[in-house]
Amino acid sequence: MKILADENMPYVDALFGDLGDIHYVNGRSLSADEVADADVLLVRSVTKVNEALLSKNQRLKFVGSATIGTDHVDKALLERRGIPFANAPGCNATAVGEFAFIAMLELGKRYGETLKGKKVAIVGAGNTGTALSRCLDAYGVDYRLCDPLLASAGDKRRFYPLDELIGWADVVSLHVPITKDGPHPTWYLFDEARLNALKPNAWLLNCCRGEVIDNRALIKIKGQRADVKLVLDVWEGEPNPMPELVPLVDIATPHIAGYSLEGKARGTFMLYQSLCKILGISEDKTLNTLLPAFRFSSLGLELGVNAALSEPNLLALCRTVYDIRDDDWQFRRDALHNGGFDNMRKNHKHRREFSALKLENATGTEVNWVSFLGFSNVG
Template sequence: MTVSQPVILVTGSDLAQEALDLLTNFEIIYAGRQPSEDDLCLLCEKHDPVAIIVRYGKITARIMDAAPHLRVISKHGSGIDVIDQKAAAERHISVQSAPGANAAAVAEHAWTMILACAKSVLPLDRRMRQGHWDKSTHKSVELEGRTLGLIGLGAIGARVARIGNAFGMNVIAYDPFAKTFPDGCHSSSLDALLQNADVISLHCPLTEDTRKMINSDTLALCKKGAILVNTARGGLIEDDDLLRSLDNGTISWAALDSFTIEPLTAPHVWQYVDNVILSPHIGGVSDTSFVKMGTAAASNVLKVLAEPLKNEGVLP
């Protein structure tokens, strides 16, 4: 008689082999690249997973209720705002994340976007392809001596800060929860940061306190011509307000790697704004971080499943 293995549901189409090597005692079910709530509910009802590893999509109370033996929801990365944490707590389901696993990848992507904005990489490329030679008229933004303002100073923000310091920038950060600041990075209030920063880079989680924190009021404080980069969460920005700031020159360039609704629907207004650089929320996905996030997510699953059941004090 064959004994079936417990199931782990992955809301994606793959995991790093190194992660799979940790989970050989489980059956892995993939939900695909863009699973809907209905898709995930059907898979939970069919397979009754003990764990969900979250790559894409949101995990709602309805999905949790479709998996009566679910014990852990493990994020393939650090952002757990896509998981209904209140619903998980009410159902005694552990929520785990992998902070820092993709920090290097996101920090590198943030700097790629900062430099692309400051050095006009995309418009210069377009002009060259159209036959123009703008050497006598173009002037890029030199970052040395300019101010880099970081909103959020976790593992990613701290890396971005250190790189800014290496560029010779004045680095300031707003993070009411930060206990330490990297060398060369100074604490700032949010208002002071917005008023003084030539480059603003977002690295904070999406919470009720930070939702739409970049809006008409905060953008009005910004230094004219500032660059805004978001490799965190799309919900941090009020899109219509940013669009107006880009149009009137308050913000000279924006670079966006995350969006309020993902995947970005087409046609979308950002596709037609020349001073916006777009990428499809891939800042945290590199060859190395894919392995780090996968193994961290798998290890978190194993850690929780090795613990005795706490639900109502009943042991398995």
């Protein structure tokens, strides 16, 4: 069985090596000729799985995408041709939630403000938006949700209209899929009018898809409103962001919000599980065996009985696991030159989730929330 896999998908050898011959490909430039004799196709969001790509293949048994979103896959085509498909919903949700939370702490530090006093609008309450809400719940930050699709589907959480939230929120964090059709399209969801409606000194974060924000309108608005602070992990026109936008952004990264080692491993593992089910074979691998040990076996957290963990100290703790400033610095240096955007994504192997760090000697009445935030074995 020939398995065609994106060269940037981790742990493929460890998980799929016993199931067939693995051939690695450049997912962004993958051609129909390369796919022609593949039995299994494993992709990421940079590959458009469509009629053109599959035109020369008559033997595919499975297509898997190690992603939450599926807008890059023509699922109707796969269904017509009887090709099973699986993606990995929720695989990197924790990583995206933690990324947004860390970015908010960084903005607070940079501008002498505190996240805990902010009101946060989470636009999109699926897996990643919910992961962010868990972080905010743990830290005691006031937030509200907007997701008309989940609201109409009967989700019991309380939802608010988007334009109402824009007028309420100090921070807006975007977590929606990209859609152009239906009753609630998200393409250019934040157009010039909505961008201009942001509150004074608002923070705007985009960790989903670049085209959820009209980037040219964003450049215009930033020229008029320096008060708006921006965190962009995704960009219109990836992997070629608009060069004039980058200097206007406070924290800039190359679509790596979900790129924790845990999230990457989880995504590939979910595809392995799906293929095993399709082939009717038992799984003989586990997720835990894939991950390397964290660079610290544990970290002491010393607080007095009635002491609280200050926001600067919380940020320092988060930086121990992932320092977003490193990616921001490298992005500004490399991302606009010689394939730098994709190279950063390809070589991004240092990011871990809060759960990788075990905290020891934790005492104090406010320590339990640190465990709810995701750090391991607080006690």
